[in-house]
Amino acid sequence: MASFQTKRLAGRGRCALASRTFSPGEVVLEEDAWAVVLLPDQQGLRCDYSLTCLEKLLRCPSTGLCFASKEDQKAAADLYYKAELEVAAARSKVPGANVAGAAPWCWPSHLRLAWRVLQRGAKSREQPWLNLESHWDELSESQQCDMETSAARCLDVLAASLGILDLEEAAPEARQNFQAVADLGDVARLVAAMEVNAMTVTDEELREIALGLYIHAAVFNHDEEPNCIQSFVGRRVVIRTIREVFEGEELCLAYAEIGQLSRVRHGNLWKHFHFRAFKTPQVEKRDGILSCVLAAPDWQPVEHGVGWDPDQGVLEEGAAPDALAFLKEVHHCWSEAKWQKAWKEATAGPTFRLGAGHALRLALARELMDEAVSQEQWSEALAFAREVCSCHQLIYPSGWPVVSLGWARLAKLELYHGHFDATMRCCQEALSGAPYLWEDRPVAGEEVRQMLSQARLEAQAASWQGTRKR
Numbered sequence: 001m002a003s004f005q006t007k008r009l010a011g012r013g014r015c016a017l018a019s020r021t022f023s024p025g026e027v028v029l030e031e032d033a034w035a036v037v038l039l040p041d042q043q044g045l046r047c048d049y050s051l052t053c054l055e056k057l058l059r060c061p062s063t064g065l066c067f068a069s070k071e072d073q074k075a076a077a078d079l080y081y082k083a084e085l086e087v088a089a090a091r092s093k094v095p096g097a098n099v100a101g102a103a104p105w106c107w108p109s110h111l112r113l114a115w116r117v118l119q120r121g122a123k124s125r126e127q128p129w130l131n132l133e134s135h136w137d138e139l140s141e142s143q144q145c146d147m148e149t150s151a152a153r154c155l156d157v158l159a160a161s162l163g164i165l166d167l168e169e170a171a172p173e174a175r176q177n178f179q180a181v182a183d184l185g186d187v188a189r190l191v192a193a194m195e196v197n198a199m200t201v202t203d204e205e206l207r208e209i210a211l212g213l214y215i216h217a218a219v220f221n222h223d224e225e226p227n228c229i230q231s232f233v234g235r236r237v238v239i240r241t242i243r244e245v246f247e248g249e250e251l252c253l254a255y256a257e258i259g260q261l262s263r264v265r266h267g268n269l270w271k272h273f274h275f276r277a278f279k280t281p282q283v284e285k286r287d288g289i290l291s292c293v294l295a296a297p298d299w300q301p302v303e304h305g306v307g308w309d310p311d312q313g314v315l316e317e318g319a320a321p322d323a324l325a326f327l328k329e330v331h332h333c334w335s336e337a338k339w340q341k342a343w344k345e346a347t348a349g350p351t352f353r354l355g356a357g358h359a360l361r362l363a364l365a366r367e368l369m370d371e372a373v374s375q376e377q378w379s380e381a382l383a384f385a386r387e388v389c390s391c392h393q394l395i396y397p398s399g400w401p402v403v404s405l406g407w408a409r410l411a412k413l414e415l416y417h418g419h420f421d422a423t424m425r426c427c428q429e430a431l432s433g434a435p436y437l438w439e440d441r442p443v444a445g446e447e448v449r450q451m452l453s454q455a456r457l458e459a460q461a462a463s464w465q466g467t468r469k470r
């Protein structure tokens with residue numbers, strides 16, 4: 001029996017309703033991507049098909065796509081890679097030819113994804129995207145026009161990949177494949193639907209690595225207090241419950257960062273997904289934590305480009321330069337090896353007062369922790385990792401993946417410093433917060449379990465030594 005039924009509900013479109021009662025951690029959906037594209041900064045570092053990160057990859061000279069193995073290359077060839085090779089060949093045959101401008105592997109990620117979706121649909125003569133929400137009628141005329149231009153580019157490249165120069169003279173199979181998906185209006189809606197339905201694929205550490213279209217997962221709506229979370233195993237999505245869910249209840253995910261002021265999150269949901277999210281009591285509470293710690297009454301926008309206003313939170317736009325400018329400033333301080341000073345200024349100085357629960361402070365602590373690790377400054381890395389964990393605890397619900405991953409990272413640093421009791425505590429927090437989290441991250445889970453047993457042994461050895469000395 002399927003785990004959920006799809007139903008349309010007023011004001012929510014299609015919804016996934018639980019077909020039975022689920023315990024926490026149960027899988028409600030496991031699905032391979034219909035199509036996936038690596039984000040630009042991951043190209044050349046990961047396999048284009050399996051998304052595996054490897055030092056040595058096989059690189060295709062015509063398209064620049066990289067693969068972990070011949071098997072992955074073959075699987076990609078069947079899905080999309082052969083078509084992209086055909087496009088490369090078509091481009092190279094006619095010098096100066098403009099097959100829809102830049103090649104699809106250079107397009108922006110959402111458009112590249114739309115092209116791969118379309119290409120696979122043409123091959124199998126299916127259009128599963130016709131059911132996806134695109135919010136077409138809510139787009140402005142100029143947005144619709146842009147989508148139609150992008151759709152025409154996708155169709156030009158599709159024709160090139162099928163070897164079609166003139167539809168009348170094309171081979172019958174190629175013509176039928178093309179005609180199966182060639183409605184410009186439908187393709188424009190497909191392009192629009194990518195903005196609403198593409199999922200950001202993350203690796204074991206929750207780093208964003210790719211965009212994927214998952215036809216069944218695209219039915220899951222957003223909730224401010226979701227009962228499910230997604231994780232990714234290569235190009236597969238796994239959706240699990242995070243609490244008990246009763247038969248008939250709607251299964252929902254969080255589309256947006258929940259450790260963010262709801263004003264920012266709700267603005268993004270409206271802008272990208274065209275629906276209004278409402279504050280729940282938990283959201284009010286989280287907002288309170290995020291903002292009250294910051295409410296310095298005499299706060300003013302400052303030279304580093306980030307201001308705080310008790311009503312508006314971090315001033316990211318308008319007169320005050322954006323938060324990114326501030327992060328850039330911090331980057332500059334790192335390169336000057338003054339990043340500890342930058343952290344102090346950002347969190348406690350007279351001009352920056354980002355309180356303990358603030359999302360920007362958390363973002364900074366994470367970035368500074370990563371920077372300290374990359375510079376092998378282990379005691380600073382430890383301090384920032386502790387900061388990250390304490391911010392997580394304030395902001396996120398318990399069992400939220402990012403919280404457990406933060407504990408695992410801190411455990412590593414505590415172990416490195418020989419703090420065995422602290423390591424054990426961190427490992428236990430990591431493992432107990434969301435035990436199911438590690439099922440989709442077997443390598444990382446095993447690492448935490450090994451750290452736990454090593455810390456236990458070391459702590460025992462240390463206590464025996466202490467006893468002998470006495």
Ligand SMILES: C[S@@+](CC[C@H](N)C(=O)[O-])C[C@H]1O[C@@H](n2cnc3c(N)ncnc32)[C@H](O)[C@@H]1O
Nearest residue numbers: 011012013014133197218219220221222273275
């Ligand atoms: C990925 S789709 C989810 C499935 C969608 N309901 C459908 O009919 O295909 C995202 C869209 O679902 C709708 N949606 C998701 N969460 C919602 C919510 N909490 N309230 C209202 N609409 C929501 C919005 O239209 C959003 O753009």
